[in-house]
Amino acid sequence: MSSEVASPKAVDYVxxxxxxxxxxxxxxxxxxxxxxxxxxxxxxxxxxxPSPKVVDYLQQMLLHPQxxxxxxxxxxxxxxxxxxxxxxxxNSTRNSTSRSKEPLQxxxxxxxxxxxxxDILDLLARTFAGQNDEVIFxxxxxxxxxxxxxxxxxxxxxxxxxxxxxxxxxxLEAITDxxxxxxxxxxxxxxxxxxxxxxxxxxxxxxPANIVVVIDEAYEEYASSVDSPYVxxxxxxxxxxxxxxxxxxxxxxxxxxxxxxxxxGYAFSSSVIADLLNRVRQPFNNNTFALEAAAIALSDQNxxxxxxxxxxxxxxxxxxxxxxxxxxxxxxxxxFICVNIGTECAQIYEKLLYEGVITRPVANYQMPEFLRxxxxxxxxxxxxxxxxxxxxxxxxxxK
Numbered sequence: 001m002s003s004e005v006a007s008p009k010a011v012d013y014v015x016x017x018x019x020x021x022x023x024x025x026x027x028x029x030x031x032x033x034x035x036x037x038x039x040x041x042x043x044x045x046x047x048x049x050p051s052p053k054v055v056d057y058l059q060q061m062l063l064h065p066q067x068x069x070x071x072x073x074x075x076x077x078x079x080x081x082x083x084x085x086x087x088x089x090x091n092s093t094r095n096s097t098s099r100s101k102e103p104l105q106x107x108x109x110x111x112x113x114x115x116x117x118x119d120i121l122d123l124l125a126r127t128f129a130g131q132n133d134e135v136i137f138x139x140x141x142x143x144x145x146x147x148x149x150x151x152x153x154x155x156x157x158x159x160x161x162x163x164x165x166x167x168x169x170x171x172l173e174a175i176t177d178x179x180x181x182x183x184x185x186x187x188x189x190x191x192x193x194x195x196x197x198x199x200x201x202x203x204x205x206x207x208p209a210n211i212v213v214v215i216d217e218a219y220e221e222y223a224s225s226v227d228s229p230y231v232x233x234x235x236x237x238x239x240x241x242x243x244x245x246x247x248x249x250x251x252x253x254x255x256x257x258x259x260x261x262x263x264x265g266y267a268f269s270s271s272v273i274a275d276l277l278n279r280v281r282q283p284f285n286n287n288t289f290a291l292e293a294a295a296i297a298l299s300d301q302n303x304x305x306x307x308x309x310x311x312x313x314x315x316x317x318x319x320x321x322x323x324x325x326x327x328x329x330x331x332x333x334x335x336f337i338c339v340n341i342g343t344e345c346a347q348i349y350e351k352l353l354y355e356g357v358i359t360r361p362v363a364n365y366q367m368p369e370f371l372r373x374x375x376x377x378x379x380x381x382x383x384x385x386x387x388x389x390x391x392x393x394x395x396x397x398x399k
Contacts, residue, residue, distance in 0.1 A: 013153045020143055024358050035356045039383050041374040042360040044189070044219075044336045046258035048307050048377075051300035054259070054293045061289060072288040076113045079286075082295040083266060084108055087238060104238060109271040112278055115285045117218055117252035117265030121183070122148045123277045124248065124267075128212050129154040129180045136174050137183040138166045140191050140365050142216065145183040154180070164330050164338075165193030168203040175211065182207065185216040186234075187223050190362050190372045192332025194223055197235030204237070204244055212273065214248045219334035221256035225308035230333040238268060245270045255335060256307050257297045262290035311335045314375040321385045325392065330370075338362065338370045345369050348391055355387035 009015075023042030030038060049055075061067065087104055114120035125148035129135050135149040139161040149156045157179070159170040165188055175182075184203075187194045200215070207213050215237045223234040238249050248269040254260040264286055267277070297303070318337055322329045328340040341348050349361045349371060360372040373384060 011153070013150050017147060017150050018364075020147055021364065023360050024353075026358070029353060029356075029358055033353055035354065038356045038358065039376060039380045039387075040358040041376050041380065041384055042358045042372075043260070044255055044334065044374045045260050046256060046307050046335070047375070047380060048258060048303070048310065050258035050293065051297050051303040053296050053300050053303075057293060057296050058289065061292075067288060070288070072284050072286060072291060074283050076111075076286055076291055079113065079264075079266075079291045079295045080108050080111045082298050083111055086298050087268070105242060106268065107271065110241075110268050110274050112267045112269065112274050112281065113286050113291075114250075114265035114267065114281070116254060116263040117216065117250045117267075118144050119263075119281075119285060120250045120265050120267045120277075121145065121214070121216070122151070123281055124181060124212065124214055125149055125152050125154065126280050127276050132178065133180040134176060134178040135181045135183065136171055136179060138171065138188070140164060140188070140367065141166075141183065142185050142189045143364065149181075161191075163193065164188075164191040166195060168195070168199060172203065172206055175208065179208075179211050182211060182213050183216065184214065185218065186237075187219045187230075187333035189218065189334065190336070190360075190365055190367070191330050191338055192334045192336060193330065194230050194234055194333035196233040197237075200237065201240060204240070204247060207246070209244075209246050212246050212248060213244070214250060216250050218250070218252045218255055220251065221304050222308055222311055222335050223333040225305070225312065227309050227312040228333065229312075234333060241268055241270075245272065248273060253294045253297060256304050257294070258303075258307070259290070259293055259297060262287075262293055264290050264294040310377070311375045314378060314381045317378065317381050318373065318375070318385070325389065336360075336372050336374045338367065338372045340369050341371050342369055344395065345371060348388075348395065351391045351394070352387055355390060357384055357387040359384070 026038045026040050030036060084106055087106055121144050129152050131153035133154045134157050135154050136157045137145040138159050146156050157174050159167055159174050161167060166184055204213055217236055220236055223230050241247055248267050250267045253264040322339055330338045345368060346361060349359060352359055362370050362372050
């Protein structure tokens with residue numbers, strides 16, 4: 001018998017996965033680089049944080065530590081009903097001229113809750129795709145799509161991008177009898193590109209009914225804001241959910257709602273799809289405080305309006321600054337923007353870390369010359385531009 005100790009062997013498609021790489025945490029930068037007063041603009045977080053109402057709730061919950069010993073509501077009753085109440089009046093409560101004034105007809109059994117919207121994407125892949133199946137998504141699409149696809153042994157079909165965004169005609173042409181799932185982020189991460197409601201609706205109409213179409217609307221609150229330059233062309237596909245049994249809309253509380261650490265995502269779909277997703281969803285995948293915080297956050301739309309207004313103020317400032325610096329960028333409908341730093345992008349990213357500024361390199365998205373920069377407070381935005389000017393200036397001098 002061999003003296004070698006056998007090690008566990010994963011299935012090939014899992015063993016070959018490249019894991020998701022998050023933005024560098026502030027504590028890690030302080031620890032490794034010895035810097036302080038760090039600005040993190042790497043993970044598309046809300047610089048205002050959560051609603052003050054959520055903060056008040058959490059402070060009150062400190063008085064009830066016994067709740068820590070109890071399991072959360074595995075069905076998320078309160079949050080689901082708050083979502084239903086909010087989105088049933090969706091068109092009349094959001095100031096978008098691109099929306100119909102008719103209330104949406106939704107039911108609780110159309111909702112799936114996730115541990116962040118990433119959990120929803122993973123559930124969709126596990127439910128509808130497997131070995132010998134194909135999943136379509138675009139070049140420069142969110143990194144979780146290929147991870148979720150490969151984790152279930154399905155084949156990723158990556159269509160070439162068009163102007164850094166989705167080429168919907170190319171995606172339609174890529175459909176075969178093996179296609180089970182299509183992922184589209186609108187706005188797209190990391191490029192920020194935005195599809196018009198007309199084009200996206202026309203696309204969904206042409207997809208065979210046996211293929212699940214997932215519209216990832218993680219940044220909807222920014223694109224649909226009254227301050228957004230995209231408000232006229234952008235429209236959530238929630239408005240047409242009842243017309244398509246194969247349509248799934250995923251959302252998150254991690255971005256505009258400022259609850260990234262709580263990990264709360266959700267999806268609207270047909271009741272048939274929601275039932276299937278809830279069969280594979282882990283029990284208690286949302287904790288008690290996250291469920292309640294999300295429900296409270298949903299009730300404070302003034303906070304969302306303030307967050308979106310700050311975002312677009314900051315976006316205008318960054319765009320003006322990039323123009324002055326002679327840097328190209330990709331126009332974005334989200335709370336981030338990709339700027340073309342050039343062939344020395346990796347070096348510049350590293351030098352920015354020593355300036356106490358954490359941005360996000362996107363070489364893993366086949367965009368090696370770009371940095372993705374999240375919108376922060378105006379003070380943070382100015383700090384980012386000043387640091388970038390310093391680094392570029394020193395680099396030019398060294399040459």
